[in-house]
Amino acid sequence: MTEKVLMKGNEALAEAAIRAGCRFFFGYPITPQTELAAYMAKRMGKEGGVYLQAESEIAAINMVYGAAGAGKRAMTSSSSPGISLKGEGISYMAGADLPGVIINVQRGGPGLGGIQPSQSDYFQATRATGHGDFHLIVLAPSTVQEMTDYVFRAFDLADEYRTPVMILADGMLGQMMEPVVLPEPKTEFPEKPWAVTGHKGQRSHNIVNSLHLQPERLEETNIERYERYARIKATEQLAEEYLVEDADIVVVAFGASSRIARSAVNKAREKGIKAGLIRPITLWPFPEDVISAAADRAKAFLTVEMNMGQMVDDVRLAVCGRKPVEFYGRAGGIIPTPAETLAAIERLAESLEGGAR
Amino acid sequence: MIMAQPLNILLAGFGGQGILFAGKLIAYAGLIEGRELSWLPSYGPEMRGGTANCSVCLSDEPIGSPLVLEPDVLVAMNQPSLDKFADSVVPGGKIIVDSTMCARLPERDDVTIFPVPSTQLAEDAGLKGLASVVLVGKMLREIGFCDPVALDQAIVKSVPAKKAHLLGKNRKAFEIGMLNEDGDSSPVCSLPDGWVAE
Structure with a gap:
């Protein structure tokens, strides 16, 4: 389907995520991203996926952790104050090397701030989304078309590098409508031999975890992760x-x-x-x-x-x-x-x- | 395509007057004609009982800011919106006013003002709630921003399937606007061939 349609950024992004193979969405309402979750609520059931409105943002990101750990394409979305709440879970995902996509439709801050568009979570997205040494891949769309294209890409990047990926949008991009061409649904997905799925005793256990009490082992995981970040820096700058x-x-x-x-x-x-x-x-x-x-x-x-x-x-x-x-x-x-x-x-x-x- | 100039449109009124829907019709017409466009609503608490407004940009170039601060065309559906935005219209611009809702017109001689009693016209025709569509018709008559056929298709696209029984009413409201001769009228388009009012 190459026909141009007119959609809100929030809705176009949600549709593109579904077409990218996302079948697990966990959300919590907050202006100005609510249409995204509402769209998922409407569509996900028809795709045989899971839409769940969690009891909080913290619950939602930990549900993403669970679904991603089981090897599924999972996503959550929120706006600035809600992303702060997700910070801990995002750090856990990075520590456990889990792919997943996080959408931030930014609003003005700090604190509860306001509900109008802002870009004041740049530091949070690129520096300190949570505790510990880690980075997210962060993509910044500027049109409704890019809202769809980048989320589609985000799932692939997340799987390729086993890292959470964030789309850093804002209230303007989320609320506005522009003509958009939606991507063809993705049909082939990478293998995830590390995923914690049932294996009927046919292989050794996979473990998804971010706790390493031996400092030497923890340092190793950090060093390995930063080697991956070096590859990302060398190849993915755009x-x-x-x-x-x-x-x-x-x-x-x-x-x-x-x-x-x-x-x-x-x-x-x-x-x-x-x-x-x-x-x-x-x-x-x-x-x-x-x-x-x-x-x-x-x-x-x-x-x-x-x-x-x-x-x-x-x-x-x-x-x-x-x-x-x-x-x-x-x-x-x-x-x-x-x-x-x-x-x-x-x-x-x-x-x-x-x-x- | 009748007009290739970029056009920045601001529609404003109370929540519930159909401001966002009217903006959507204009946006869909742009989509149908293959133009660049953006539609940006005001959102949040101001939508509840307060003023609603909507920026629509039509252009043949990629659109920079979708937020219209200096409109070429202002569609104002109540007095507070008219008072708030009338001064921001560019010199030579157009203001289309629901004169049922606005007693005082702006005192500017460098813009063209088209007062249309659209709320009254809609009610008289049994089209309560469709005053904003009347104003879109008037806007098309006076500014000719798209082919009327494209706007008719836009109406078909914008009226949801669940409300298909309102399609004819929307077309009728649009036609009332298109035929409105009040104010300075310089018609640049006529009703499409084969147009049948319902």
């Missing part, structure tokens, strides 16, 4: 580049804010400012190779985020002091306008001219 080749000012933005940044870049070009855009698609692994390469020729960077400045740290690490890196953002659920983003680009352009004189 970013879109737009007008970067001759750009003096490279704007870096992901997800919803990248759409606004792209409009601002177009307007800057109309005004004769050579601006370009790098849109990180994987937030972890961060596309540092693309940023680093751009730092060789660009004059300055500007990150545009819907938070008080989080991804800007990763851009600074990649640029490594070679060029100035500035930040422009709005917080609390406010979406920056193309005009104010353009103004930030113009201010940076003026400061560069001033420096050259």
